[in-house]
Amino acid sequence: MEPTELQQIIARVASVGPIKVWSVVVSVLGDLMQSADDTLGASQLDALVAPMGINNQALRVAVHRLRNDGWVETQRQGRRSRYQLTARGWAETERVRPEIYGATQPNRKSVFLVVGPPQLAAPDFAAQLPKDSAVLTSRSGFVVGRDGVPKNWMCVPHEAAAMPDWVEAAVVPETLAQEYDALRAVVKPLLSLPVPADVLERTALRLAILHHWRRLRLRHGALPDLVLGEDWAGARCRTVVLEALGRLARPELSTLE
Structure with missing residues (x-):
């Protein structure tokens, strides 16, 4: 079966940079879980990362690693599994939220x-x-x-x-600036497209964008923004990414079931 246009778009966004499956899982859970008590079903996680080219076996290995690292815990509901951030995972997620989603910079x-x-x-x-x-x-x-x-x-x-x-x-190292520019170049055209109607596909696109933004943003601190203001690759990318995330709104977890 040929991939749909939206699936091709998601794959194109996902391919803009390296994909480490455990890091994608952290991005997904960190974005979707807005409470320390939130959980996400294994089948829903699988459906969200599959459009990024991540198969079920790779996903299981990544979850196993995160569980051993004390980041994720698994709950069993009959034959089904659900994932939840541990206290450590939740604390680390909360710590970096201002950097990932913040539009304003420090003094x-x-x-x-x-x-x-x-x-x-x-x-x-x-x-x-x-x-x-x-x-x-x-x-x-x-x-x-x-x-x-x-x-x-x-x-x-x-x-x-x-x-x-x-x-x-x-x-700002040249390689970092180039990666920010590449992410901005692939996301900006999406701002003129209709918002996908299917909640799983819409969320998968959101998470593909978010993952690469998070991957780049956490490679440095506040210094580039403080010194260079809005006139550098990361700031230009932020504007586009945050607009895209605003259009591809975070869903309620219940709508993914």
């Missing part, structure tokens, strides 16, 4: 320009930078917040200004 005043002492080797400078940071030159960089910055480094607030190209390249 620019939280960005600092740091400079290490001249005797500090460049690799040591990079190794001592806090998590949400970027190396600009051998001993200078941007950080979000002062936490973790050594006391003998210069640390001054960054003032909002137009950034030269080399700074943007330091803050």
Whole structure:
């Protein structure tokens, strides 16, 4: 049987980047479960990820891994299984929701320009930078917040200004910008198409888009948005993705049964 046009669209969105099945499951459960008590049937999960090219065997392996990792638990209802986020899975899901779905960015005043002492080797400078940071030159960089910055480094607030190209390249790796652009390019044409009527297919399309957005967004912190504002690939992609997610509204779990 030939795939429908919508199935082809879902497959095209899914193929815009790498698919790790366990990560897709996390995206699906994190999006659809709006309460710590919510559950999703195994057959419904299977139907939602199949359009992304994920078969049942790969799905079972992924769920088994997430269960062993303490992220997902399985409930039995007769011969049927239902999946629920564990307390850990729910807490981690809640922690990243503002980053995944948020349209606003933190205050620019939280960005600092740091400079290490001249005797500090460049690799040591990079190794001592806090998590949400970027190396600009051998001993200078941007950080979000002062936490973790050594006391003998210069640390001054960054003032909002137009950034030269080399700074943007330091803050946003070229591969990340290219992946954001690729996702935006495949999602933007969908905004002019009718919203699919079938709830399972509509939700599968939503989740294919969301998964790749989540995969990219969680690869970095707030720094690119704080330094570059709306003028970078991730911000341009966010605008398109959030509009698409708004059109492909999250369904009530009961409608997927």
